[in-house]
Amino acid sequence: MNEIDSIQKIISLENHLVSSTFIIDKSSLGGLGVIATKFIKKGSLIFTNKPLVVGPRVGCVKEKFCCSCFEISDECYICDKCFLFICSQNCANSQNHEKQCLIIRKIRRFKIKSDASSITLSVLIIYFNCLLLTENQKTLLENFQRNENDNSFEDLDAIYSAVTLSDEHIKFLRTAISILKINSFRISNTNKKIQLRGLYPLSSFLNHSCIPNSRNLFKKDYTMEVYASRDIKEGDEITTCYTGLLCCNPVRRLLLYNTKNFWCTCLRCSDVTEMNTNLSALHCFKENCFGIILPQSPLDINTSWVCQYCATIVPPQKIGFIQSILGSLVGTVDLSENYSEDVPVLRRLRKILPSSNYVLEVMRFSRAITIGYEDKSGLNELSESQLSLKERLCRCTLRTAAALGVGDAHLRGLLLYHLHAALAERARRHPDLYEELKSEIESTIQEASNILKDDISSPPDLEIRRQYLGPDCDKTQQERFFILDTQKH
Ligand SMILES: [Zn+2]
Ligand SMILES: [Zn+2]
Ligand SMILES: [Zn+2]
Numbered sequence: 001m002n003e004i005d006s007i008q009k010i011i012s013l014e015n016h017l018v019s020s021t022f023i024i025d026k027s028s029l030g031g032l033g034v035i036a037t038k039f040i041k042k043g044s045l046i047f048t049n050k051p052l053v054v055g056p057r058v059g060c061v062k063e064k065f066c067c068s069c070f071e072i073s074d075e076c077y078i079c080d081k082c083f084l085f086i087c088s089q090n091c092a093n094s095q096n097h098e099k100q101c102l103i104i105r106k107i108r109r110f111k112i113k114s115d116a117s118s119i120t121l122s123v124l125i126i127y128f129n130c131l132l133l134t135e136n137q138k139t140l141l142e143n144f145q146r147n148e149n150d151n152s153f154e155d156l157d158a159i160y161s162a163v164t165l166s167d168e169h170i171k172f173l174r175t176a177i178s179i180l181k182i183n184s185f186r187i188s189n190t191n192k193k194i195q196l197r198g199l200y201p202l203s204s205f206l207n208h209s210c211i212p213n214s215r216n217l218f219k220k221d222y223t224m225e226v227y228a229s230r231d232i233k234e235g236d237e238i239t240t241c242y243t244g245l246l247c248c249n250p251v252r253r254l255l256l257y258n259t260k261n262f263w264c265t266c267l268r269c270s271d272v273t274e275m276n277t278n279l280s281a282l283h284c285f286k287e288n289c290f291g292i293i294l295p296q297s298p299l300d301i302n303t304s305w306v307c308q309y310c311a312t313i314v315p316p317q318k319i320g321f322i323q324s325i326l327g328s329l330v331g332t333v334d335l336s337e338n339y340s341e342d343v344p345v346l347r348r349l350r351k352i353l354p355s356s357n358y359v360l361e362v363m364r365f366s367r368a369i370t371i372g373y374e375d376k377s378g379l380n381e382l383s384e385s386q387l388s389l390k391e392r393l394c395r396c397t398l399r400t401a402a403a404l405g406v407g408d409a410h411l412r413g414l415l416l417y418h419l420h421a422a423l424a425e426r427a428r429r430h431p432d433l434y435e436e437l438k439s440e441i442e443s444t445i446q447e448a449s450n451i452l453k454d455d456i457s458s459p460p461d462l463e464i465r466r467q468y469l470g471p472d473c474d475k476t477q478q479e480r481f482f483i484l485d486t487q488k489h
């Protein structure tokens with residue numbers, strides 16, 4: 001049996017393949033990939049797969065959480081048998097924890113019994129879950145790609161600071177660590193749980209594209225479902241995006257190189273304007289020039305940049321310096337109080353960034369989906385201007401996503417939901433506008449539901465909104481908006 005056959009066989013033992021529309025085969029992107037053997041229509045389920053292991057994303061854990069259900073809770077206490085954090089008697093008695101408890105008791109020789117070592121072990125529970133795999137699953141694990149040149153095992157050092165391990169376990173955990181590093185998927189987040197990652201045997205064969213043709217969603221039991229986000233032709237490779245879709249070329253390429261060890265050369269990466277979105281553009285540094293600067297050769301990381309208007313050339317060092325400052329800004333600027341173009345930090349950013357730049361795009365996206373969805377204020381407490389800002393921001397990022405050609409990506413589903421929410425709130429306040437807004441209120445929630453339904457992170461009122469405000473509802477105008485009057489986010 002050749003390598004591909006044996007992989008197919010092991011995977012089919014562990015997974016529920018729902019269609020025979022693909023095979024695992026040699027990929028033109030290198031290594032193996034998932035190739036469509038038939039035409040796959042946008043929106044169809046391609047396959048599902050259960051995770052081999054699930055656990056926290058190291059570095060993202062700030063609160064106490066339960067090692068069995070992964071919920072964040074102050075109720076968490078240390079199990080007196082294995083010293084892992086656990087939230088309740090229920091979780092302590094769960095099969096999940098009993099297995100963890102047993103394996104840790106078997107291998108542990110605690111150096112120091114302390115809160116600190118319990119936290120270390122809990123954060124790294126995914127590796128202990130690897131030790132719990134069956135022999136078949138361990139064979140499957142060994143088949144995952146890994147980066148042979150990467151010899152950093154910080155996580156193992158952390159484990160080692162808390163417990164003593166046998167040579168055999170150390171060897172296995174080294175394998176698990178390098179495999180998880182490049183193959184694990186970030187599981188979409190629900191507020192109550194810590195940020196999770198999982199290892200998905202079949203999905204790990206999905207190669208990367210910056211314009212992927214699939215999207216994935218996660219069920220309650222962390223099963224991953226992979227759907228076609230665009231029409232996929234027979235013979236096309238099914239791809240996923242390992243990074244944020246709104247990230248700009250240079251930043252995304254560097255991130256892929258640092259985390260996945262390859263330089264992407266896809267259509268989008270090869271295009272200076274990134275499908276006319278200009279996500280990487282900066283303002284020209286020359287005084288009084290209103291042009292934008294873009295890389296000269298997009299696939300060369302050390303390229304100079306050039307102004308599209310006055311042709312001034314900017315050396316790569318200068319660009320690199322600006323990019324690194326910008327990179328550290330994304331995610332740290334808190335605009336939750338009041339996003340408006342007048343916020344000082346935005347005004348300063350606008351001096352170097354044209355509005356197409358990804359930093360501003362990412363900020364617009366995160367504001368679009370948080371306005372009206374914060375603890376303090378619900379949609380019905382928003383001012384008219386905040387409401388129209390929400391709508392504008394949604395439309396703006398939707399246009400960018402459309403230009404990138406990412407189809408029905410998860411991001412598009414979220415934006416459609418929030419655009420719907422803004423429009424429906426406007427129609428609730430001004431019933432006379434309903435007729436004018438009706439068709440968009442209906443189509444946006446229907447499309448959002450098509451994309452997000454069943455995902456653990458989807459908005460809790462997604463389905464009730466679709467039922468009452470979607471195209472299939474035959475209730476009167478007043479009855480349809482009843483759900484908005486009574487709910488509070
Ligand atoms: Zn629990
Ligand atoms: Zn225990
Ligand atoms: Zn690319």
Ligand SMILES: [Zn+2]
Nearest residue numbers: 284289307310
């Ligand atoms: Zn210029």
